[in-house]
Amino acid sequence: MALRSISRRFGSRVLSYRSSSVASLHSHATSFGFQQVKEEEKSKLVGNVFTNVASSYDIMNDVMSGGLHRLWKERLVGKLSPFAGMKHLDVAGGTGDVAFRIFDAVNSVKRRALRKVDEDSLEETQIYVCDINPNMLNVGKQRAAERGLGDNKALVWVEGDAEALSFDDNSMDGYTIAFGIRNVTHIEKALAEAYRVLKRGGRFLCLELSHVDIPVFKDVYDLYSFKVIPNLGELIAGDRESYQYLVESVRRFPPQEKFATMIADAGFEKVEYENLVGGVVAIHSAIKL
Amino acid sequence: MYRTAAKRLLGAGLTTSRLLRSTIIPSSYTSNLCTSLMGHTESPIINQSGPTAASSSSSSSTGTGEGPRRKPRPEFEEEQARVLSASLRHVARLGWTEEAMMAGSRDVGVSPSIVGSFSRREAALVEYFMDECLQLLIDRVDSGLDLQNLIPSERIPKLIRIRLEMQVPYISKWPQALSIQAHPVNVPTSFKQRAMLVDEIWHTVGDGASDLDWYVKRTVLGGVYSTTEIYMLTDDSPEYRETWAFLDDRVKDAFDLKKSIQEAKYFAQDIGAGVGKSFQGLMNGVMQTMSTRGGGSTSAF
Secondary structure (H helix, E strand, C coil): CHHHHHHHHHCCCCCCHHHHHHHHCCCCEEEECCEEEEHHHHHHHHHHHHHHHHHHHHHHHHHHHCCHHHHHHHHHHHHHCCCCCCEEEEECCCCCHHHHHHHHHHHHHCHHHHCCCCHHHHCCCEEEEEECCHHHHHHHHHHHHHCCCCCCCCEEEEECECCECCCCCCCEEEEEEECCHHHCCCHHHHHHHHHHHEEEEEEEEEEEECCCCCHHHHHHHHHHHHHHHHHHHHHHHCCHHHHHHHHHHHHHCCCHHHHHHHHHHCCCEEEEEEEEHHHCEEEEEEECC | CHHHHHHHHHCCCHHHHHHHHHCCCCHHHHHHHHHHHHCCCCCCECCCCCCCCCCCCCCCECCCCCCCCCCCCCCHHHHHHHHHHHHHHHHHHHCCCHHHHHHHHHHHCCCHHHHHHCCCHHHHHHHHHHHHHHHHHHHHHHCCCCCCCCCHHHHHHHHHHHHHHCCHHHHHHHHHHHHHHHCCCCHHHHHHHHHHHHHHHHHHHCCCCCCCCHHHHHHHHHHHHHHHHHHHHCCCCHHHHHHHHHHHHHHHHHHHHHHHHHHHHHHHHHHHHHHHHHHHHHHHHHHHHHHHHHHHHHHHC
16 A cells, blocks of 8 residues: 555656566556556556557657667567468557568568468468557558558458457467557466467567666666657657656566566467667567467 | 487587487476476576577576466477478478478478577578487497498498488488588587587597597598588489499598608608708717817917
């Protein structure tokens, strides 16, 4: 009880890593950035955030990361190594960045190999893009139409919750979640769902903003996060609070090792992570066996 | 399979390869046993050796599931070995490629996505094959290959022949395997595997009567093996007769080379001795004259 009120007083401006112990209060409270909110409220609040940012999501990504987010997503898809005939699920992939990349990888480069392996042509590649927020999905559908993929049956846009997926058990070859898992109320549930829908041998890949430990760089990064990003949010997207929430939620997310342990607890094998840009971003990968 | 995996994990030293054979209890197997007995979901962190992605840290752990009611799930290493083993059947048709590995994974009943998680994809398949062949060679030798009646320069060709014949089913795609092994990223592992192979052959042959250095022996044999391997790629003769003839010639050359080097060494020593003696004599003469002259000059004072 006392801890909860202390963290409220600390508020959203002060960096307090010690208050991460409060995050262990799973039952009725969860974190929304540095605020403590009721669980039921969190998904609503997150929903609001993304309804507000949907239209300028892509531009803000470019500005905040200096265009680096594209490289990170390329790396994610490279690690996935997509193949023709695969069933892939991209969760929280609203605007379709990762999905489009997977689609391109499967269809352009590997087409040469398609002719060699006859079995592959029996199965159609299916990329499901799942997002809890319909606005984000609409932006994604729009982008697909712009690329001429509007009618393509390979891309399927589904509205759904990462904690309660509507897909069958053992149906997916790959599962990716890029910059989405920190917005989930119960991370363990999302991981368990990921485990459920993946086939045997299926891969789980998570790209997420993570913790930096390098001494001087850490301070630079903190400065950038808390001073520059909310201002950019106000300037470009007209929404300071949402981007304040974003940088806070990054700090509240478990560090790389802890998250890796959580993934292993969900039943995955060969859990590994790779830090990019000194830990600003981490790609966790695992296999279901 | 465990032996080779354990060998690679432990980065077996060249001379300890024989010791490892008899005392293997792979650590991963025992830990799997322990956790399934305890019905625990907590997993021991096992550091996987081998190259991982370029940037800083990576860790790996194995989870074993909910409890004793689920059957113990296979370790990733085992699963990888099964997929690679199944993939070998497709190599003749698809080459040492990801497609072959995906076909192999389908055979085993695992999603082809697993191929994406093998470090250095195609190289994993080639290295698995090299390990398997080495293991087969060791098994052949252990199961009583008759080498007693042969002199060393005949034992070596026999062993190399046995090993190269294992590659015959894949010979059409072997150039691809060689080029994969030559990639800078893959060179450390392929070099180590070849070194282990050469070491194994020398062990089996037994130390012949030779004065050459340990390293030189293995380098020479490595050279003979590689050149024969490459010769075999372009050999069309029935049952590779010409390759074996080439092999015999090269081994003879190597032994002749050894003898020539020895002779050259003795020759050099003799010359050195001769020159040394005459030089010594010269120096002695010089010293003597100097001392008599010096003695003479002092006596003048």
